[in-house]
Amino acid sequence: MTVPSMALPELVDRSSAAGLGGIGLWSSSWETLGVDEAARLVRTAGLRVSSVCRAGMFPARDDAAREAGRSDNHLLVEAARVLDAEALVVVCGAAVGTDLTRARREVAEGLAGLADHARAHGVRLAVEPMHPMMIADRSVVTSLREAVDLVETLDHPAVGLALDAYHVWWDAYWREELARAPHRLLAVQVSDWVTPVVHQLRSRGMPGEGVVDLDGFLQTVTGSGFDGVVEVEVLSDAWDARPADVAFAAALAGVDALGALAGARAEDG
Amino acid sequence: MTVPSMALPELVDRSSAAGLGGIGLWSSSWETLGVDEAARLVRTAGLRVSSVCRAGMFPARDDAAREAGRSDNHLLVEAARVLDAEALVVVCGAAVGTDLTRARREVAEGLAGLADHARAHGVRLAVEPMHPMMIADRSVVTSLREAVDLVETLDHPAVGLALDAYHVWWDAYWREELARAPHRLLAVQVSDWVTPVVHQLRSRGMPGEGVVDLDGFLQTVTGSGFDGVVEVEVLSDAWDARPADVAFAAALAGVDALGALAGARAEDG
Numbered sequence: 001m002t003v004p005s006m007a008l009p010e011l012v013d014r015s016s017a018a019g020l021g022g023i024g025l026w027s028s029s030w031e032t033l034g035v036d037e038a039a040r041l042v043r044t045a046g047l048r049v050s051s052v053c054r055a056g057m058f059p060a061r062d063d064a065a066r067e068a069g070r071s072d073n074h075l076l077v078e079a080a081r082v083l084d085a086e087a088l089v090v091v092c093g094a095a096v097g098t099d100l101t102r103a104r105r106e107v108a109e110g111l112a113g114l115a116d117h118a119r120a121h122g123v124r125l126a127v128e129p130m131h132p133m134m135i136a137d138r139s140v141v142t143s144l145r146e147a148v149d150l151v152e153t154l155d156h157p158a159v160g161l162a163l164d165a166y167h168v169w170w171d172a173y174w175r176e177e178l179a180r181a182p183h184r185l186l187a188v189q190v191s192d193w194v195t196p197v198v199h200q201l202r203s204r205g206m207p208g209e210g211v212v213d214l215d216g217f218l219q220t221v222t223g224s225g226f227d228g229v230v231e232v233e234v235l236s237d238a239w240d241a242r243p244a245d246v247a248f249a250a251a252l253a254g255v256d257a258l259g260a261l262a263g264a265r266a267e268d269g
Numbered sequence: 270m271t272v273p274s275m276a277l278p279e280l281v282d283r284s285s286a287a288g289l290g291g292i293g294l295w296s297s298s299w300e301t302l303g304v305d306e307a308a309r310l311v312r313t314a315g316l317r318v319s320s321v322c323r324a325g326m327f328p329a330r331d332d333a334a335r336e337a338g339r340s341d342n343h344l345l346v347e348a349a350r351v352l353d354a355e356a357l358v359v360v361c362g363a364a365v366g367t368d369l370t371r372a373r374r375e376v377a378e379g380l381a382g383l384a385d386h387a388r389a390h391g392v393r394l395a396v397e398p399m400h401p402m403m404i405a406d407r408s409v410v411t412s413l414r415e416a417v418d419l420v421e422t423l424d425h426p427a428v429g430l431a432l433d434a435y436h437v438w439w440d441a442y443w444r445e446e447l448a449r450a451p452h453r454l455l456a457v458q459v460s461d462w463v464t465p466v467v468h469q470l471r472s473r474g475m476p477g478e479g480v481v482d483l484d485g486f487l488q489t490v491t492g493s494g495f496d497g498v499v500e501v502e503v504l505s506d507a508w509d510a511r512p513a514d515v516a517f518a519a520a521l522a523g524v525d526a527l528g529a530l531a532g533a534r535a536e537d538g
Contacts, residue, residue, distance in 0.1 A: 132439035133402040170401035197469040
């Protein structure tokens, strides 16, 4: 989603040539090819699928909407299985109306139901706390504390956490919350905080473009035992307005400037 | 600041006529008249000054900037004393650079120093946790948990809390954090969450315009023992672009639609 206009074959070629260990995929990325062909492409290139994004969106207006959501989530579990993804990211969903307590209950119930389905298909779910400015659009789970509480309470073998620096860097307590459940961490993402925020969902910056101490973030994350692929996920209207290959190069440059990721990619192209 | 273009005499007249119990003032509001005349106007109208906004901004680039900030803060303490304000709101300040740990230490140190000065002048400081999307501009104190920890650790008779629904409504834990220190609550503000967020600082809505359960918020706040004046604080480029009297009327209408504030104003005009 950092380069949404780049077709999957080009993304795979460039990622492989850049020595990346894997890529994170949103469902739009395999819309044209189909998920089986997408999986073949990625596998042939020797890349891992670090995550598939995104299932979830549990709070629903009515039973019909809830059933439609469940059906979408099952398709995503199937896709994650075909792609052999390390995790299926769960974005829990916004409230319908103003009742956050009800929404959070629906999230817990929806997650529990999806967890069994995921386990049956050998897929792991990664619950992602999202920045509080996204609460009305994407997720009532707005802090790592809440995500850890949710996941620890459910205590399901198929359910862990996704941690994105952009969503948690403001939180004075994210490190101690992660220390409650480091073994749950399934997916890690980085992007940077740039101001002004011109939209609550699509104002992210490339690593190094903003004020987040991403090296410190990644040191904590790897120190907690995470050894998976770190994703760069930059949802940005500003970057989307530029050519995809420029955005791709900027993401690589941002990664290379992070000491915590030194040597993480084996460039061969 | 809900009606920044309305001159203080008109604001005082309208607020008094509307049966409001008090008004919150930013320093810009007395720039023209001077603080003594402002205090006389407000007192003559029978209004309380629910809060003065804002001191704080503790992290500084260097000693000169820190000294300038201290001097500004002392002027605000003096103004709050002259205005007989219920509280002087403290906006703790953003980090200089990327080191949030250092910034939070500077906030704790700066607050401790200002607390003694405030106490000597009979002024109470209200530390305001701010929405995490404002961390790079306004405050590294981004949750009520952090504000309560800060204030409880300092445990100073002149230091309490300011609570704005806009800044904390997303937080699944704000109620239990408030329950740790309900006696510290000195100032309460409301505005509403509207999307899209077009700027991290100035996208607020009038009560009722968005998705925050402000009645539930106020029930919790009054249930915790707060019996002061509730402020409407709507920082909004969109509302600022409309005539101030239209914004003032919209704020009143928003307040009147809140069941939790039923009967709170004694309209006589």
